[in-house]
Structures are given as C-alpha cells and as structure tokens.
Amino acid sequence: MLRLDINSELHEVDVEEDTPLLWVLRDTIGLKGTKFGCGVAACGACTVHVDGEAVRSCSYPVSGAVGTKITTIEGISGEMLNPVQLAWIQEQVPQCGYCQSGMIMAVSAFLAENSNPSDEDIADSITNICRCGTYPRIKRAIKRAAALQGGVQE
Amino acid sequence: MTKLNLTRRKFIVGGALVGGGLAVGYGFLRDGDPANAALTATTMEGEVALNAWVKVDKDGLVTVAIPRSEMGQGVYTALAMLVAEEMDANFSELVVEQAPVADVYANIAVMKDALPFSDKHHEGEDTIGAWGMAKLGQFLGVQVTGGSSSVRDAWLPMRQAGATAKAMLVAAAARTWDVPPAEISVTNGVLSHGGSGMSGGFGDFAILAASETVSLDPVLKKSSEFTLIGTPQPRLDIPSKVDGTAEFGVDIELDGMVHAAVKLSPVLGGTLASHDASAVKDMPGVLKVVPFESGVAVIADSFWRAKTAVEALPATFNDGPAKEFSSGGILTLLEENLESEDSRIYAETGDARAAIDEAQSAVKAVYKVPFLAHACMEPMNCTAMVTDTGVEIWMPNQVPTLIKWFAEKIADVPAENVIVHTPLLGGGFGRRLEIDLVIMAVAIAKEMKNRPVKLLWTRENDIQHDIFRPAAVSRLEGTLGSDGRISAWANRIVSQSVSGSYTARLLPWATMDVPDNTTSEGAADIPYEFTSRLVDHVPVKLPIEVGFWRSVGHSYNAFFTESFMDEMAYAARADPVDFRLAHLENHPDFANVLKQLAKVSNWSTPLDQGRARGVALHESFSSIVGQVVEITVNGDKEITVDKVYCVIDCGAVVNPDTVKAQMESGIVFGLTAALYGEIEIEDGVVLNSNFPDYEMIRLANCPEIEVHLAPSGRLLGGVGEPGTPPIAAALANAIFAGTGERLRELPISRAGFIA
Numbered sequence: 001m002l003r004l005d006i007n008s009e010l011h012e013v014d015v016e017e018d019t020p021l022l023w024v025l026r027d028t029i030g031l032k033g034t035k036f037g038c039g040v041a042a043c044g045a046c047t048v049h050v051d052g053e054a055v056r057s058c059s060y061p062v063s064g065a066v067g068t069k070i071t072t073i074e075g076i077s078g079e080m081l082n083p084v085q086l087a088w089i090q091e092q093v094p095q096c097g098y099c100q101s102g103m104i105m106a107v108s109a110f111l112a113e114n115s116n117p118s119d120e121d122i123a124d125s126i127t128n129i130c131r132c133g134t135y136p137r138i139k140r141a142i143k144r145a146a147a148l149q150g151g152v153q154e
Numbered sequence: 155m156t157k158l159n160l161t162r163r164k165f166i167v168g169g170a171l172v173g174g175g176l177a178v179g180y181g182f183l184r185d186g187d188p189a190n191a192a193l194t195a196t197t198m199e200g201e202v203a204l205n206a207w208v209k210v211d212k213d214g215l216v217t218v219a220i221p222r223s224e225m226g227q228g229v230y231t232a233l234a235m236l237v238a239e240e241m242d243a244n245f246s247e248l249v250v251e252q253a254p255v256a257d258v259y260a261n262i263a264v265m266k267d268a269l270p271f272s273d274k275h276h277e278g279e280d281t282i283g284a285w286g287m288a289k290l291g292q293f294l295g296v297q298v299t300g301g302s303s304s305v306r307d308a309w310l311p312m313r314q315a316g317a318t319a320k321a322m323l324v325a326a327a328a329r330t331w332d333v334p335p336a337e338i339s340v341t342n343g344v345l346s347h348g349g350s351g352m353s354g355g356f357g358d359f360a361i362l363a364a365s366e367t368v369s370l371d372p373v374l375k376k377s378s379e380f381t382l383i384g385t386p387q388p389r390l391d392i393p394s395k396v397d398g399t400a401e402f403g404v405d406i407e408l409d410g411m412v413h414a415a416v417k418l419s420p421v422l423g424g425t426l427a428s429h430d431a432s433a434v435k436d437m438p439g440v441l442k443v444v445p446f447e448s449g450v451a452v453i454a455d456s457f458w459r460a461k462t463a464v465e466a467l468p469a470t471f472n473d474g475p476a477k478e479f480s481s482g483g484i485l486t487l488l489e490e491n492l493e494s495e496d497s498r499i500y501a502e503t504g505d506a507r508a509a510i511d512e513a514q515s516a517v518k519a520v521y522k523v524p525f526l527a528h529a530c531m532e533p534m535n536c537t538a539m540v541t542d543t544g545v546e547i548w549m550p551n552q553v554p555t556l557i558k559w560f561a562e563k564i565a566d567v568p569a570e571n572v573i574v575h576t577p578l579l580g581g582g583f584g585r586r587l588e589i590d591l592v593i594m595a596v597a598i599a600k601e602m603k604n605r606p607v608k609l610l611w612t613r614e615n616d617i618q619h620d621i622f623r624p625a626a627v628s629r630l631e632g633t634l635g636s637d638g639r640i641s642a643w644a645n646r647i648v649s650q651s652v653s654g655s656y657t658a659r660l661l662p663w664a665t666m667d668v669p670d671n672t673t674s675e676g677a678a679d680i681p682y683e684f685t686s687r688l689v690d691h692v693p694v695k696l697p698i699e700v701g702f703w704r705s706v707g708h709s710y711n712a713f714f715t716e717s718f719m720d721e722m723a724y725a726a727r728a729d730p731v732d733f734r735l736a737h738l739e740n741h742p743d744f745a746n747v748l749k750q751l752a753k754v755s756n757w758s759t760p761l762d763q764g765r766a767r768g769v770a771l772h773e774s775f776s777s778i779v780g781q782v783v784e785i786t787v788n789g790d791k792e793i794t795v796d797k798v799y800c801v802i803d804c805g806a807v808v809n810p811d812t813v814k815a816q817m818e819s820g821i822v823f824g825l826t827a828a829l830y831g832e833i834e835i836e837d838g839v840v841l842n843s844n845f846p847d848y849e850m851i852r853l854a855n856c857p858e859i860e861v862h863l864a865p866s867g868r869l870l871g872g873v874g875e876p877g878t879p880p881i882a883a884a885l886a887n888a889i890f891a892g893t894g895e896r897l898r899e900l901p902i903s904r905a906g907f908i909a
Contacts, residue, residue, distance in 0.1 A: 015456075016438060023458040027413070032405040033398020035580070037531055038613040042845040045531060073398035085396040092388060092811055095819055096226030097395030098402060098531040098580030123854035129845060131531045131581050132226045133822025135856035137815075 003067050006031070007075030017063040021055075022046045024062045025072060033073035033101045037129070044128030047102035047109075048072045054109035073101040076108060084108045087145035095132035103128050107142055116146060192256035193219050198411040202364040204322050206239060207315035208256045214343060214357030215454045216241070216248045221259030223252075223299040225582035226819070227874045228812035232285040233308050235808055239382040240316030240374060243356070244343035245319040250390055252576050255554040260295030263307035271319075294300050298553040300702060302775035302872020307806055308572055309870055310374075317372035321361075327354060327363035369614055375404040377806065386811040391578070402580045403550030404535045408606040411537070412441060414598050415460035415610065418449035418619050421838035426450055429469040437463045444601045451598045457610055475697040476838035479626065484835070485522055488627040488694060491648040492520070497690040498669060500678035509642035513633040516642075517725050519718055520901040521630070523710045525833040526623035526703055527848060529570055532580020536595035539606040544571030545596060547786075548606075550579040556660065560589045564596040583823070584702030588621050590657065617848050618840040622833055623703030624650040628714040630676075630721075635685065638726045639736055643684045644675050645715065652707070655700045667693075672702075676711035676774055676879060681744045682719070682737035698835070704823055708774040708879040710751045713900065716770035716883030717907030720890065730769050730887065731757055743866045744771060747780045747801050750864050755782035755799035764788060765796070768878035768887025777804040777871030779822070783884040785858075787892040791907045795825060795857040795885065803864045804871035813873050820877020821859055826851045828882035829909040832901050855909060 001012045006029060013028050020039075021125070025048070027033045034057060037045030041059035048057045049071040050064075076082050081089070084107050094100045103126070110125045117125075122142055130138070193203040196219075201211035209217040218234045230250045253259055316767045320340055327345045328335040331352050338347050346353035377383075394400040419425060429450045431443035437457035444451045450469050454460035510516045536546040538561070545565035551557050554574045562572045579586055591609065599607040611619070626649035635641035653670040671678075671691070678689040703709060723733035731752045738745040748771050752758070761767060764786055771780045782799040800817045807813055830849040834841040843846040888896040889907065897905050 016459075019458050023456060027456045027458070032401070032407070033400075034531065035402075035531075036610075038845050038848070040613070040844050043531070066603060077397035077399075081397065088396045089388070089392055092392060092815065094226075094389075094392050094395035095228070096531065096579060096581045097391065097400050100395050101398045104396060111887065113394065126853050129531070129850045129852060131529060131583075131823075131850065133819045133826075133851070133856070134815075135822065135851070135853045136818055136859050138853060139856075 002062060004062070004065060005068065006070045006071060007072060008069070009154075013062070015062060018061050020058050021048070021060045021062045021065050021070070022057040025057060031072050031074050033100055035101055037099065037102070042129070043099070044106055045099050045102040047128065049105060049109055052109065052112065054106045070120060082108065083148035084111065084141075084145045087141040087148060091137045091141040091144060093134050093137040093141050095134055099128060099130045103130065103138060107145065109148060111142070111146055115149060116143040117142065156208055160342070160450065187874050189754055192254045192258065196427060202360055204319040204363060205315050206256070207239065207253075207312055208319040210319070210323070210356050210360040210363070212357045212360055214355040214360070216243045216343070216356060218248060218250050219253035220250050221253035221297055222261075222304045222886060223550070223576055223579050223582065223586070225299070225552070225586070227304070227581035227816060228389050228809060229299065229304045230391050232305055232808045232812060233312055233391060235299040235382050235387060236308055236312040236385060237316035239380055239735060240313045241320045242342065243316070243339040245345065245382055245387065251899035254376065255297055255558050255574050256398065257295045259297045260637060261298045261303055261307050263303040264298055264301040264788070271676060272400040280606040293638070294397045295884065296553060297555045297557070298587065299582070300584060302777075302874040302876065306776070306870045313374050314372060317374055318368060318370065321368040321372055322363040322366040323356055323359050325368055326359040329366075330359065330362065340532065382401055383806070383808050384810065387809050389812070391494055400578055402532050402578045403537070403548060404532055404580070404610060406537050406548040406577060406608065408537070408539070411606040411608055412453050412455060413457040413460045413608050413610065414444075414451045414453045414595075415457060415464045415612070416449050416451045416594070416615065417464045417467060417469055419474070420614060420688065420833070421473040422476040422619070422699070422840065424448065424471045424474040424476070424838070427470040427472045429467060431467070434467045437466065442602060443467065444598050446594060452610070453598065453602055453607060457608070459538065461612065471514070473838060479696060479698065479835065479838055481525060481835040484625055485524070485627065488648045489520065489522070491692045491694055492627065492646055494692045497646065497692045499688070499690045500674035501687055501689040503684070504642075506642040506644045506686035506688040509686050510631045510633055510644055513642070516631050516633045517721055518629065518631045519721055519896070519898055521628045521714045523626050523713060524831070524900065525625045525698075525767065525835065526827055526831045527617050527620040527833050527842070528581070528583045528585035528703060529617065529848060530579075530581030530583060530585055530851070533586070533613055534591050534611040535609060536591040537608040538592070538595040538599035539854070540565050540596060540599045540603050543567060543605065544573070545575045546596075547577075547592060548575045549578060549592060549595075550586060551576055551592070552579070552582050552584075559594045560592050561596050564593055565600060583623040583704040584706070585620065587702055589655075590621070603772060614843045617842050617844060620833075621699045621701035623709060624652060624700040626710045628710070630714060630724050632716040632718065634726050638728060640682070640722055641685045643686070644688045646690050646692065647674060647711065647714070648694060649697055649710075650698070650700045651693045652700050652702055656702070659699065666791060672707040674707065675690060676708035676710065676772060679773070680715055681741040682734070683740060683772065684737070704820070704899045705774055705875040708772065708875070709824070709827070712770065712772040712774070713882040714881030716772060717886050717898070720768070720883070720887040721796070722898065731735070734771060743803060743868055744773070744778055746866055747771065747778045747803050747864055750862060751780035751782055751799060751801040754860070754862050756783065766888050766892030768884045768889070768891055770883035770887060772880040774876045774879050775872030777802055777873060779817070779876045779880055781880045781884045783881065783888045785888045785892060789891065791893075793889065793902065793907050793909045795829075795855070795909065797858045797860070798881070800859065800861045801864050802861070802873070802876065803866045803868060803874050805865060805868040807863060807865055810863060813863060816873040817861040817877040818859045820875060821881050822851055822856060824881035825857070825885065828885050828900055829904060830901055830903075
C-alpha cells in the first residue's frame with residue numbers, strides 16, 4: 001500500500017510502484033480531469049503539481065509522489081475559480097479542451113514562480129501541446145491571469 | 155452535460171407532431187416514425203420534448219439536443235444559438251445535451267457537398283455509379299459531423315425547431331389566458347400579454363404546450379431582427395473545460411468496467427499470426443488475452459496493467475501487401491503517374507493542353523506533399539459492453555449512425571438493442587469519422603460479455619495506425635497572354651482517393667470506381683478566370699488506408715494552386731495581390747476578401763531586411779479565406795513565422811468569436827503540417843511514433859494571428875476547416891519573397907529550411 005496526499009486528502013493505493021502517477025490518479029482514484037496525451041512527457045496533458053511544481057504525471061512513478069502534496073485540476077477548482085481559470089474563460093481559450101487541464105496546471109505553477117512574466121519567459125516555460133492551436137489565446141490569458149493575480153508591475 | 159438515461163424514459167409526445175411525420179426540417183423520416191420520438195425517450199419527469207431538438211421542463215429549463223459532435227469547433231453553442239434566437243429563450247440559462255442517434259438528425263449539407271455522393275464539381279462523366287452514390291446518400295440519412303457543415307445544415311431546421319417550440323408555448327398561454335396568440339409577446343423566456351398584464355415563464359406552459367398543434371412552417375425572423383445570432387457568446391462548454399469536469403470518451407467510468415490495450419501489426423494492414431497468452435496470464439491485473447484480426451488485446455483491471463502486459467506479450471504477424479511500400483517510393487510512384495493516360499477530368503474549359511503544348515514558353519512546376527496523421531490530443535478510444543441481446547457504445551466519434559451500424563454488425567444483435575453515446579471529443583479533424591475503433595472494441599468486448607470494456611490506444615498506436623491524409627503530387631503548367639494574365643492553366647493531381655478508401659472500409663464487398671470530388675476540390679473550382687483550363691486527377695491505389703484530414707483535398711490543392719499562382723505572378727513580373735485581382739474580375743466576393751486582406755496586412759508597405767510576406771486566397775466549404783504570412787528568414791534558412799493576417803467571408807456569422815477561434819485553429823493546424831508534418835513509412839511500417847518525432851507547433855513558435863470577418867452577404871459557409879488550406883501556400887510564397895527559393899515540397903525541411 002502506498003499513501004498519497006492528493007488535493008489534501010489521504011489515499012491508500014495498491015498498485016505497482018512503477019505505475020505512473022497519471023494512471024493512479026485516473027483509474028485508481030477516479031480523478032479524470034488529468035489527461036493522457038502521449039505517455040512520454042512530451043505533450044503536458046497530464047501535468048499536475050507535486051509539492052507545487054508542475055510535473056508530467058504520465059512519466060512520474062507513483063512511488064516518487066509518496067510523502068509529497070499532489071494537486072490536480074480538481075484540487076484547484078473549488079467554489080471560486082482561480083485567476084488562471086478565470087482568465088481562461090475570459091479569453092475563451094479552450095476548443096476541444098483536452099489539453100487545457102494540463103495547460104492550466106502548467107501555467108498556475110509557472111505564475112507562482114514568476115508573477116510578471118515576459119513573452120520570452122512564457123515561451124520558454126510553457127511547452128505543452130494544444131492540437132487545436134489555442135496558443136494565441138493562451139498567451140493572452142497568461143498575461144491576464146498575471147494581472148488578475150496582481151503580479152503585473154505597471 | 156446531461157447524460158442520456160434511457161431507463162427513465164417518459165413518453166409525453168407533443169401533439170403537434172404525432173402522426174404529422176416531420177415537424178421541422180427536411181423530409182427524412184420513415185413512415186409512422188414521429189420526429190420527436192427519439193428525444194422524447196430522453197425526457198425526465200416534468201419535462202416534455204416539443205420537437206426533436208427542444209425540451210422544456212416545468213421550471214422553464216430549455217434543453218437543446220445537439221445532433222452534432224462537439225470537438226472544439228463550438229457546435230454546441232452555435233446550434234443552441236439558432237434555437238434560442240427563434241424561441242426567444244434566455245440563452246444564459248439554456249442547457250445543451252448530445253442528441254440520440256436518429257434519422258431526423260441526418261446531415262444533409264454534408265451529403266450535398268462533401269462526400270463522394272455529390273456531382274457538384276465533376277464534369278465530363280455521368281456514371282451509373284455516381285448516380286447510385288447520390289441516391290444512396292439521400293437514403294442513408296447519416297448523422298455526421300464533418301465537412302464544416304453543421305451550421306449550414308442546422309440553419310433552417312434548428313431555427314424552425316425554436317420557432318415551432320415558441321409557437322406551441324404561445325398557443326398554450328393563449329388558451330390559458332383566453333387571449334389571441336398574436337397578442338402574446340416573448341422575450342428572454344418570458345411570455346406576456348400586454349393588454350391584460352399577464353405573464354409567465356416557459357415552465358408554466360411547457361406541459362400544456364406539448365399538446366398544442368401549430369403550423370409546421372413557422373415564419374422565421376429576418377436577419378435584421380436577430381438579437382442573438384451574430385453576437386459573440388461565451389461557449390457553453392468552456393466552464394467544464396477549465397475545471398476538469400468535461401467528460402471526454404476516455405473519461406467514461408462504468409460499474410464493472412475493465413480496460414483493454416492492444417498490440418497491432420507493425421506493418422500497416424498486417425494480421426496476427428501467433429501469440430503466447432500464457433506468457434502474460436499471471437501478470438498483475440490481467441483478466442484475458444483476446445486475439446483479433448489485426449492484433450491482440452490484453453484485458454486487465456487497469457489500463458496501465460493492460461498496456462504493460464500487452465507490451466510483454468509475444469506475438470508475430472503476417473505482413474500483408476503494404477510491406478512492399480515506403481513513403482519515398484510512393485512519392486516517386488505518384489510522380490510517375492503524372493504521365494498516366496488514365497485520368498479523370500474535373501474541370502475543362504477550352505483546350506488548355508493544346509495551348510500549353512503549342513506555347514513558346516510555359517511555366518511548369520511539380521509539387522509534392524506527404525502522408526499526414528491527425529494526432530487528436532485525446533488518443534483513440536471506444537468503450538463497449540456486449541450482452542447476449544445487445545451492445546452499448548461510449549465513443550468520441552463524428553458519425554454515430556455508422557458507429558451504431560458497425561456495433562450491431564460485429565456484436566450480431568438486433569438493431570433496436572444498440573445504443574451509442576457520444577461524449578465530448580478531444581479533437582476530431584476527420585479521424586473520428588472512422589469505424590476501426592468500434593469494430594476492434596466490440597470484437598474485444600464480445601469476449602468479456604456483460605462488462606464494459608474500455609479500449610484505449612496509446613499515442614504510438616494512434617500515430618502508427620492512423621488513417622492518413624494521403625500523399626499527393628501535382629503538376630501545374632501555365633502560359634501568360636500578351637495582357638500579362640494567365641491564358642492557359644493545366645493542373646494534374648495524383649493521389650489515392652480518400653472517398654474511395656473510406657467507402658471500401660465501409661462496404662468492403664463493393665468495388666466502386668466513381669468520381670471523388672475531394673481529390674480535386676480546391677483545384678477544379680478555383681475562381682480565377684483563364685481562357686482555357688484543364689484540371690484532372692489520376693487515382694492511384696495503394697494498400698495504405700487514407701482518410702479525411704481537416705479540409706481533405708483542399709489541404710494540398712490550395713498549396714499547389716496558390717503556390718503556382720505566385721509562380722505565374724513572378725513570371726508576369728506582377729505583384730502577387732494585383733495579379734490575383736486581375737483574374738477575379740467576375741468574382742467580386744473573392745476580390746473583396748483579397749482587398750481587405752491587403753489593407754489590414756499593410757501589403758504595400760515594405761518590410762525590414764530579413765523579413766518577407768506571402769499571400770494566398772482560397773475557397774473551401776463555401777467560405778473564402780485570404781491569408782498573409784509574415785516571416786523572418788536568415789542565411790542559414792532558419793524561419794520564424796511572425797504573424798498571420800486572415801480575412802474570411804463565411805456569409806452569415808452565428809458566433810463571431812467562434813469563427814475567429816476556428817480561423818486561429820485552422821491556421822495553426824495547417825502551419826504545423828507545413829513546418830513539420832510528415833509520416834514516414836518504410837517497408838510498410840510507420841517510423842514516427844509519438845510527438846517527439848511527429849512534432850507540433852507549440853507556444854514558443856506560434857505566430858501572432860489577426861482575424862477579420864468580411865461577410866459579403868453570400869450564403870452560409872463553414873468555418874471548421876477553411877482556415878487550414880491557404881496557410882502552406884502563403885508560407886511558401888513568403889519564403890520565395892524572402893529567399894528567392896521556391897518551396898515545392900512539404901514540409902519545409904524537405905528544402906532544408908528549419909523552423
């Protein structure tokens with residue numbers, strides 16, 4: 001049995017230690033917001049936070065997450081949307097929406113580190129794939145989220 | 155999104171529709187089948203279906219049934235807007251749900267112009283086969299999302315559905331209040347009678363309305379009366395897509411569900427020869443090993459365990475005929491067929507062949523494009539539960555009618571015991587028009603009866619066993635007249651036939667050799683005026699499956715024709731925009747898009763050293779799209795795509811923000827293909843396997859995109875695909891302007907360019 005702290009709830013799971021965290025979240029715990037896209041950490045659809053850092057859970061063995069605080073898209077979606085999600089709605093970012101949980105998790109971890117990012121910072125840090133091509137709106141939404149968080153220095 | 159619950163069906167049948175055959179829309183019902191029966195079967199306690207598209211409950215909640223698949227193109231919102239406009243419902247409180255599978259929801263628009271059943275562009279041949287396909291198309295009544303057709307198809311029936319529903323509610327209120335219906339007005343879901351001051355909500359009259367009989371041919375609003383259509387509305391599906399609650403096919407969770415992963419023949423089209431189930435039967439969670447024609451599945455209690463086991467499972471395969479083919483050799487074969495004497499003519503005016511052969515000088519060029527994969531972000535999946543009497547399917551798909559037929563066939567159960575659910579699609583792009591997943595999933599689930607089996611492909615399965623956009627080669631030849639305009643134009647295209655390949659998958663016993671408009675779409679129907687013109691296509695048959703890929707034939711024909719227009723402009727020493735305008739004297743709508751594009755892109759203003767721009771103009775799916783691409787290119791052939799300007803005339807606009815979003819999306823899709831897209835096949839095996847070797851544009855190299863809407867008053871056009879075709883030509887034309895090097899093959903790496 002492995003003990004996991006997911007979205008501030010404790011779970012005990014009986015899986016092989018090398019099972020990727022993604023599949024434990026989706027199939028064992030039932031948290032379906034985190035998506036499977038490539039299985040090789042290339043697309044970012046599976047991004048979650050481990051101790052606040054964005055990780056690609058499809059290539060992250062569950063054993064490595066024991067003793068950490070894991071946060072998924074469900075964990076940041078309470079009664080109130082967080083600034084990144086709000087910006088995503090205001091800019092009408094998602095199309096098919098499949099990559100967007102991972103995008104939002106990658107961006108929220110990024111903005112926690114860099115509250116007033118430049119275009120170059122954004123391009124260097126957000127490498128997730130969106131096949132619908134929502135990138136122009138994602139760029140705008142990241143700037144808007146930064147402003148909503150109050151991090152933008154005029 | 156409300157999930158259908160067929161066990162709680164409740165039959166309150168709208169009186170207006172019983173026995174009336176078709177309430178709204180087109181005459182596609184069989185005798186004795188009330189139009190709204192399918193939707194009525196989904197109503198809850200206290201809720202009625204006023205027709206096949208609209209349900210209202212006693213609290214006034216309006217539910218619009220959407221018979222198309224939501225794959226990111228905004229169809230849930232756009233079609234709901236059509237209903238709400240005519241119903242005068244409160245759009246901010248309306249909900250949508252996926253419609254069931256029923257004849258009434260057949261997509262007529264797509265039959266008319268996108269599938270092989272149409273003869274729209276085909277000239278010079280009137281075969282029995284073509285006639286038969288047209289008849290078949292009308293008879294089948296297929297519920298399909300594709301061909302950028304959803305709004306065009308729904309424009310009348312779903313507005314009529316809204317108007318009819320409103321009329322029934324008004325009639326019920328008039329009867330209750332004892333006032334003439336004409337004196338009742340409706341605004342934002344509230345009915346009111348000015349004279350008496352009486353008012354009520356839709357919910358107060360919903361149950362009564364269901365038994366009202368109203369005209370089945372309601373008067374619709376004039377476009378000047380629209381208050382919702384044409385205004386930017388937030389998409390109804392977006393909130394669920396930012397908090398993780400949106401349910402895609404891959405997210406389906408059912409009691410007792412098990413998971414399947416597969417190992418498929420490495421050679422395309424190969425079959426399973428042998429496997430050793432005993433090697434994996436004791437691995438954790440493994441429940442069963444199921445061989446099928448093209449591979450072998452492991453069913454386990456989780457996907458990860460199924461995948462781990464199937465990878466460890468020893469299996470051998472019979473290669474099949476694709477073993478003899480590689481992508482390089484295929485391009486050579488296609489090029490050799492440029493000399494074929496067996497072509498089909500799709501457009502012919504005058505004698506272009508003779509004019510070119512007799513000309514002292516003609517411009518000639520050969521262009522090539524590769525096979526491409528769809529690479530939807532949600533990997534292919536299908537969940538199936540087979541019982542002794544029926545089959546139930548949960549599958550992200552674009553064509554539930556066919557999914558239903560093939561589930562019935564493979565499960566071998568009565569048609570009435572087949573249920574198909576279509577959750578949200580994590581991308582479609584034409585890939586989810588295919589039936590391969592449902593055939594595989596039902597074949598596997600038959601071996602694990604009474605339990606839902608979720609078949610999920612890995613990304614490697616998805617890339618290597620996609621049904622590809624075909625490789626294509628085109629030769630273009632043109633002559634210039636003394637007026638500096640093109641006099642003769644000849645365009646020969648060589649490729650596999652997508653419609654032929656698709657039809658053979660659906661009806662393998664049929665051997666049909668019929669015209670396929672998709673092979674020449676965007677080549678045979680270009681607007682430019684030439685003295686003589688010849689466009690023909692040489693179909694080549696290969697043992698590699700090809701399918702519909704966003705914009706289909708337009709995806710390569712626009713690259714061929716709009717690159718060659720630029721070559722002709724250069725030969726004529728003319729500005730590319732002016733040169734095109736000179737060939738559009740009788741096409742003011744095209745000229746209008748091009749002029750607006752030149753204006754918004756500052757076409758006449760020179761760019762700085764090291765930067766260049768290119769233009770392309772193309773009509774597809776009844777929408778005209780012009781694009782200007784600005785690039786930076788250096789001496790090492792490194793390219794940065796800086797900005798794309800896009801102007802679209804799609805006629806009437808339902809949700810302008812969605813039109814813009816679809817242009818952005820189509821541009822990134824087409825640009826991704828131009829910069830990186832290439833499926834490489836060696837001895838029948840696809841060498842690409844995942845995103846690192848089938849690369850995508852990402853945020854860092856995505857250009858700024860500026861979209862302008864330029865509605866001219868033309869009839870409705872599509873928006874899901876028309877953004878894709880022009881971008882590769884515009885890019886190639888920019889590269890020529892910047893470097894003097896003409897790019898005639900995609901992706902750009904073929905000519906040594908790097909992005």
